[in-house]
Amino acid sequence: MPEVTFALEIFGTITMHKNGTKDISKFFIAGINYRKTDAEMRGRFALSPDQYETLLKQAPEFGVQETFVVSTCNRTEIYGFADEPMQLEQLLCSQTEGSMEEFKARAYVKKGKAAIDHLFHVGGGLDSQILGDYEIVGQIKQAAKTAKQQQRIHAFTERLVNCMLQASKAIKNNTRLSDGTVSVSFAAVQFIREHVKQIRNKKIVLLGTGKFGRNTCKNLVDYLGTKNITLINRTEEKAAALAEELGLFSAPIEALSEKIAEADIILVATNSAEPTILKQQLAGTQRKLVIDLSIPNNVEASAAELPNVTLVNVDELSKLKDETLARREAEVPKAKEIITEHTAEFMDWYQMRKHVPVLKAVKTKLKEIHTSPLYITLQPHHTACSKADEKIQKVINCMASKMKEQNQRGCYYIEAINEFIATGTE
Template sequence: MDENIPLNISDFFVAGINYKKTDAETRGQFAINNDQYNIILEMAAAKNIESLFILSTCNRTEIYGFADSADDLVSLLCTQTTGTQQVFNKLAYIKNGVSAVEHLFNVGAGIDSQILGDYEIIGQLKKAVKFSMDRGFINCFMERLFNCVLQASKTIKNSTELSSGSVSVSFAAVQYIKRALVPSDTHKILVIGIGKMGSSTCKNIVDYLSGSQVTLINRTEEKAAGLAAELGMNYAPVEELTDYISSSEIILVATNASAPIVLKEHLVNKGDKLIIDLSIPYNVEPGCEELTNVTLVNVDELSKMRDDNLQKRQAEMPKAKAIIESHISVFLTWHQMRQTAPALKAVKTRLSDIYVQHFAETQVNSGKCSLNNAEGKIQRVVNDMAGKMKIKNECGCHYLEAINEFILAVAN
């Protein structure tokens, strides 16, 4: 993509589904893993869609990008989902232009999260954008927008109480465990999967469930070993997963597998189990909750927990929204300046040509205007034109006006 070509903001779309209209099972049908993400980007290039990224978390799947229509993006996304495009369109929200920009700011700030003020979403957003950027699918508009979203999120976190306390799905999971179980120093906890969600869950376990015996199992054993050493936990190879499922009383599943990895057969007659499935799609086999010895909780149920800090965080919403509005204004100003830059450059070049062709020799010889003064007058006229275009973008009218103003300025 030629980065010098101004982009029309109305061609920027977001299409997505989230927890507001879908349950976790439905969202799982539209979850995207990295392999699927990569295929979508390859297909996008073939369709001349050159800038997009996909945010797929436990409470949303969204595709952002530049296209002729949102349907172009949705059709790409749904080539890799078990859910159909027809179902997605029925449940989806679609925004474009400034509305899409505002939506991304709200998502990045945790305002649109299932748990208000969720601080994990910004890390998930960083990961999603980086994946696309590393493959050349983030243009200058989206890079600048994402950086502004990061700045707004940081300002909100540092200057408001929107994320007061620990606010995240992983924190809610650990708090659920803490409330559900009789205090004990001998809880045997198994954490399966230590990506972003799993790692955060482990750190919350250290902070709020000290004394528990925690074992980590991950597809990449070296990664499990590293985190276990950092946090003072145990780890085991994935080949021993069945044994550890049997012996653990609390199981946290934070994997990103395409099919369940905790099966009903693993749990039958294996003692009481509390299983928290943080995965989308579910990575605990359907029907496990029917076992009398199993309590199974998913992300939607976690979001319904009593939240002692919710009222306090809700009171911070006006401050957070004001910060977002300020950063959106800065971004839109940058975008408008980028759109007008070619026209302003053309005017500056044309005014320089007019001066050289019609005024330079007589003005300099008469002492009325030096070359430096002429350049200063040209720049003042261009700056004035830029100011007028910010108010009303009528390039042709301002172009003629700028030439007239310059001619008068030089002649006088």
């Protein structure tokens, strides 16, 4: 029968296309976060921009197809497609100070739908060290942007990140999970407010004026009611520009030791792989509160041994609890409902995307059938291509609907051919 011949041809084309379809069971996330590691250990797996760029370039050597890495003060997580999660772990650890053994001993691994759900919870602020902290959203967005520039993100991952961003925005707009101001940078302000008297008389130094440092600086100005703040950055122009914008002071990096000696409060928001403030710079000076917001830690740990220094890091800041956090916890069920809705939408898109190569293959073959001598012989009312195209599209639309509703594919190949041949192009 002609239908059988045509069907065999379609099956051959379909098989070829199916082999190139993304398999969601090969999508993994492997990571560590604040739940099982302290700031020092997380620092061993933090990535600098240069390390991240190298990691992305080397991904194919580890058998990793699509990937991006989220590296923040609370977590380091690598997402991507691979045959085994170990490939992602090896790729990550190839660029970190921490070893593969250290990572595996503390890491969590999720695959497929569970990995997708995890990303949505992270982006929604539900997995933050301080519940509802949305600074992570910008960090994920930047990580994905960098990966796309290196051609390590394609249709699946780009769509996934965009859907996550939409869910995060919906949570922020439709729940009170972000009510109040609770983040690591704001927790630093709270700590200062609770432990330092007469703030206006204190000299504050902020080292690091990148995005995180900038947010910290604005919180200092907005909530402490002081402008006795000196900004220092390796790129002096950045510190000077922010100081001018907010009416503060700035100083070159060469003056760091001098400004440290004068300061009462020092905040560090740099991303250096090595400490930027050493014990010897703090020794023999007046009492100081030093808050290290960096991962890895950018204040030498031994500085805590000095009798004149109180050293606080992100883990200690995250323990702060107040009424704002209690209100946020009540909003968690609403946030999870939003995540469920958006992940379902993404999975619908994924299921239909799996069918696209098949539908295209069937459509191509139906067009070939329409112009084949055998089909023309069987169809005495054979008509022009324009009308045939309309008929073919109707058959494809019907096939797509059935595939979506019942998630069955095989029987629809023959059915589509039979429908086209049986009805002809009248």
